[in-house]
Amino acid sequence: MRSIAMRIPTRRVLEGGGFEVRRPAAMGAEMSPFLLLDEMGPTEWGPGKAIGAPSHPHRGFETVTYLLKGKMEHKDSAGNSGLLNDGDVQWMTAGSGVIHSELPESEFKRKGGLMHGFQIWVNLPAKDKMMAPRYQDIPAANIPVAESEDGSVKVVVVAGESMGVSAVIDTVIPITYLDVTLDDGELIQTLDSQLNAMIYVFEGSINVGDEEVEDGGFVILSEGDKVQLSGNGRCLVLAGPALDEPIARYGPFVMNTQEEIMQAITDYQRGRLVQ
Numbered sequence: 677m678r679s680i681a682m683r684i685p686t687r688r689v690l691e692g693g694g695f696e697v698r699r700p701a702a703m704g705a706e707m708s709p710f711l712l713l714d715e716m717g718p719t720e721w722g723p724g725k726a727i728g729a730p731s732h733p734h735r736g737f738e739t740v741t742y743l744l745k746g747k748m749e750h751k752d753s754a755g756n757s758g759l760l761n762d763g764d765v766q767w768m769t770a771g772s773g774v775i776h777s778e779l780p781e782s783e784f785k786r787k788g789g790l791m792h793g794f795q796i797w798v799n800l801p802a803k804d805k806m807m808a809p810r811y812q813d814i815p816a817a818n819i820p821v822a823e824s825e826d827g828s829v830k831v832v833v834v835a836g837e838s839m840g841v842s843a844v845i846d847t848v849i850p851i852t853y854l855d856v857t858l859d860d861g862e863l864i865q866t867l868d869s870q871l872n873a874m875i876y877v878f879e880g881s882i883n884v885g886d887e888e889v890e891d892g893g894f895v896i897l898s899e900g901d902k903v904q905l906s907g908n909g910r911c912l913v914l915a916g917p918a919l920d921e922p923i924a925r926y927g928p929f930v931m932n933t934q935e936e937i938m939q940a941i942t943d944y945q946r947g948r949l950v951q
Contacts (some may be wrong), residue, residue: 677882677899677900677902677903677904678867678873678885678897678898678900678901678902678903679884679885679887679897679898679916680878680884680885680895680896680897680898681741681865681888681895681896681897681898682706682888682892682895682896682918683685683707683797683892683893683894683895683896684700684701684702684895685701685893685894686698686699686700686806686876686893686894686944687699687701690731691714691716693728693729693730694719694727695719695727695728695791695841696717696719697714697715697716697717698714698715698718698892699712699713699714699715700713700876700894702880705918706872707874707896707914708748708799708872708895708917708918708919708920709798709800709849709851709916709917709918709919710796710797710798710799710874710914711737711797711798711799711925711930712795712796712797713794713796713876713912713914714791714794714795714796714827715793715794715876715878716791716792716793716794716795717745717746717790717791717792717793718745718791719791719792720788720789720790721780721785721788721789721790721791722786722788722813723786723787724785724786724788725785725788726780726784726785726788726789726791727779727780727950728748728777728778728780729777729778729779729807730777730779731753731776731777732775732776732777732928733771733773733774733775733877733928733940733944733949734768734769734773734774734775734776734798734929734941735770735771735772735773735774735805735928735930735931735943735949736770736800736805736806736929736930736940737768737770737797737798737799737800737805737824737930738768738769738794738797738798738799738800738848738854738932739768739770739795739797739800739917740765740766740767740768740772740789740794740795740796740797740834741760741765741766741768741793741794741795741855742759742764742765742793742794742795742834742855743761743762743764743792743882744762744763744764744792744793744794744795745762745789745790745791745793746760746761746780746784746789746790746791746792746793746807747759747760747761747780747781747783747784747789747793748760748763748778748779748780748781748793749778749779749780749781749782750766750777750778750779751772751776751779752775752776752777752885753774753775753776753893753950754774754809754950756811758811758813759781759916760813761815761816762816762817763815763816763819763832764813764814764816765812765813765814765819765845766811766812766813766814767807767810767811767812767814767818767833767835767845767847767865768810768811768812768847769800769807769810769811770804770950771800771804771805771806771807771809771810771927772806772807772808772809773940773943773944773947773949773950773951774809774810774949775950777877779808781907786884788840789899794912796853796914796919797930798849798851798916799919799922799923799930800848800930801848801919802921802932803843803933804848804849804930805847805913805930805931805936806926809950812845812846814844814845818831818844819833819834819843819844820832820833820841820842820843820844821833821841822839822840822841823839823841824861826861826924827859828858828859828860828861828862829839829857829858829859829861829862829863830856830857830859830864831854831855831857831863832854832855833854833857833947834853834854834855834943835847835851835933836850836851836853836854836915837852837866838854838856838863838865839863846946847860848901849916849919850868850871850916850917850918851914851915851916852867852868852873852913852914852915852916853912853914854912854913854914855910855911855912855915856882856905856910856911856912856913857879857910858880858882858905858907858908858909858910859908859910860882860904860908861906861907862904862905863904863906864902864903864905864912865902865903865904865905865925866901866902867897867900867901867903867906867913867915868901868904869899869900869901869914870917871915871916871917872896872915872918873896873897873903873914873915874894874895874913874915875889875893875894875895875897875900875903875905875911875912875913875914876893876894876896876911876912876914877889877890877891877892877893877894877909877910877911878891878892878910878911878912879891879909879910879911880907880908880909880910881908881909882905882906882907882910882911883895883904883905883907883908884897884903884904884905885903888907891909891913891928898931902914903920924937925937926940926941932945933936
């Protein structure tokens, strides 16, 4: 059974156009393949006040947006667009290059309202960093949910598997991404023993084995093939393989060498990032 191997403090910072996020204070090798975990909000925006992330590039990794509450509009330089509503997921593989924006939907911005969600960055192996970009927009109605018979456990299966229910999203590398709600409940979650695993609590408190993790707590799990969760709260369970490769990172570009980073910057500046 997995237990807590490390606790990482979280902090609130401003991101994008100036919206507040809560994130781990550091993302180290033990969190591979995850490069970033941001909890966006929850923020109650007044009329005309909501902001997001204006047009910006990415190369070499994936961004995963899971919107719990609100309305966000996505647009990119290839003419693709989409709308994220409550519970929707967008899994964007930037690969060789994407330039996009993530902004509050126009009517939501006009009226205001509650915005709350997550964005994680998933690194890609060297062999896949220059793959063709792709989008998977999954509405909440199509995201599988596992529930216990007594209703004390509910798991939104964004990626991976829980309680015999499998996700519909196709991932480049094996990823587990679960939104777990416990109402005085208990979940024994199977996790591939080869994967790094971590838990982020964002409502109430969750016991990992016999150790409590409160709201805002982020923990790295020890090795093992299962984890026991109990209590009254809500958390993300993330797991993925350690990519034992060099990381070169500059802003929105994540590659393996500094030369590849410089090439990404040059491609962006010369209008060649997006093919």
